[in-house]
Amino acid sequence: MRMNDYMAPFVAAVALFAGHAAAAEPELDRVREMLRLDTERALVAERSRTPKPAPARAVAAAGDTxxxxxxxxxxxxxxxxxxxxxxxxxxxxxxxxxxxxxxxxxxxxxxxxxxxxxxxxxxxxxxxxxxxxSAALPTPPARPVAAMAPGVHALQAPVPLPRP
Incomplete structure (x- = not known):
């Protein structure tokens, strides 16, 4: 019985808030609908302010690259x-x-x-x-890789000199 006396105020508080939450549901729906309409209007206004991309024009003479x-x-x-x-x-x-x-x-x-x-x-x-x-970067020339001697690390190998 002592546990029920202890829980009674909490149960009463939950019951009070549950009633308010159920009553506030239609108001929340109205607020959501107003926010949705406001967002739609803002999007329409922004789309009308930004310039539309120009339609594709006829391709110019391809004489120049x-x-x-x-x-x-x-x-x-x-x-x-x-x-x-x-x-x-x-x-x-x-x-x-x-x-x-x-x-x-x-x-x-x-x-x-x-x-x-x-x-x-x-x-x-x-x-x-x-x-x-990809077009702006040059492709490196293909160079044959010299075989390393056994026991020689790549950092210890001699650096090849450029050809004249």
């Missing part, structure tokens, strides 16, 4: 090294012409740099060159 060799700098001051027909050109964000290019020369001008890509324009045609890490 473009490759983005490197892209470095900080936001607003990016520098891109674009290889045009084997010749590296240095473009800085905020400047249309490549470094060292004359304004009268028919060459690619920088439109924008974004998301690892450089958009260039030559005449009316726009071309995009995106960074490809």
């Amino acid at each position: 473009l490759a983005l060799a490197s892209l470095y700098g900080t936001k607003g001051a990016l520098t891109a090294v674009v290889v045009v027909n084997g010749q590296p050109r240095l473009y800085r964000q905020g400047r249309e012409q490549a470094r060292g290019a004359s304004a009268g020369r028919q060459d690619y001008v920088l439109r924008r740099i974004d998301d690892g890509c450089v958009v260039l324009r030559k005449g009316a045609a726009e071309r995009t060159a995106c960074f490809d890490a």
